[in-house]
Amino acid sequence: MRSLTIARPDDWHIHLRDGAYLSTTVPDLARVFARAIIMPNLLPPIDQVQAAEAYRNQIIQAIPPGIRFEPLMTMYLTEQTSASTIVEAKKCGFVHAFKLYPAGATTNSNAGISAIKSLYPVFEEMQKQGMHLCIHGEVTNNEVDIFDREAAFIDESLLPITKDFPKLKIIFEHITTIESIDFVKEASNNVAATITVHHLLYNRNHMLAGGMKPLYYCLPILKRNKHQQALITAATSGSNKFFLGTDSAPHPRSAKENICGCAAGIYTAHAAIELYAEAFDLVNALDKLEGFSSFYGPDFYGLERNKDKITLTEESWQVPATLKFGEDILVPLRSEDHILWKVNNST
Ligand code: DOR
Ligand code: ZN
Helix, strand or coil, rough: CCCEEEEEEEEEEEEEHHHHHHHHHHHHCCCCCCEECCCCCCCCCCCCCCHHHHHHHHHHHCCCCCCEEEEEEECCCCCCCHHHEEEHHHHHCCCHHHHHHHECCCCCCCCCCCCCCHHHHHHHHHHHHCEEEECCCCCCCCCCCCCHHHHHHHHHHHHHHHHCCCCCCCEECCCHHHHHHHHHHCCCCCCCEEEEEEHHHHHHHHHHHHCHHHHHHHCCCCCHHHHHHHHHHHHHCCCCCCECCCCCCCCCHHHHHHCCCCCCCCCCCCCHHHHHHHHHCCCCCCHHHHHHHHHHHHHHHCCCCCCCCEEEEEEEEECCCCEEEEECCCCCCCCEEEEEEEEEEEC
């Protein structure tokens, strides 16, 4: 039986939701990951330091006893966000990034940004304070095909931002295309990207061929196989510009299996590192998993790498059909199916 011991990983992009949902999402995440960048797209959005602090306390309450886990908070950029909010967030010490959602791009993004240029004074302050910027990079213009929205965002917004703020640390979140990989590779060392495990394991055929499957619907949407292959190559390349961000994003089953509009998001927190191990193993690149999962993220965020370790063993196990999710139920990725790796001890 093969096994692999790596430094404990962190998740650099996750949605935990709030209230009763935290008793599912936080234990699943903290089972393996030491820290995580917590997305702020709640209703209402986390756009004030006080709200980030209250949310952080809720998350800490949900950590199972005896487990060490640190939520790294983010705040939501709105058109009302001011430079003084950036200063206040930097000072508090627990806010590690601001998240830019183009208005209407995804779940709970209505309070997001319509005119990115209006944020320039805020970016200026972020650059000055060394505050990281996480970007959901998709245009929202209805005339742009949903499969082209990420690539269009690069030319329309990302290139100008990186040119105008060369010292701003930018994370191009959950990238899904060859164009994005090329952009990140060519950009300065102040630009990096997270890659989800679902974009490594699946492409749009999994979602659309042989019957449409809401389980696989997420944003940015799964792309063609050639993009999936390029993402695998980037993630397993050993480049420190690409690191782990699950974008695990739970929705109740009723919101996913809804003929009037399936909610975007895939729940992977129950088995995230095991699924990444599968994806890396498929291309014989398990030796590259530790850098991607445990080193490049903290390096980019200017944090220490974790010192403790986890061990993955090659051991098939079956994922439950559903998980409890507050008063609702949730269908996790690989529901009723098998996963080939397991974390069964930590040292
Ligand atoms: O699929 C997604 N789900 N993409 C996002 O950008 C947001 C997320 C969510 O919050 O549900
Ligand atoms: Zn996300």
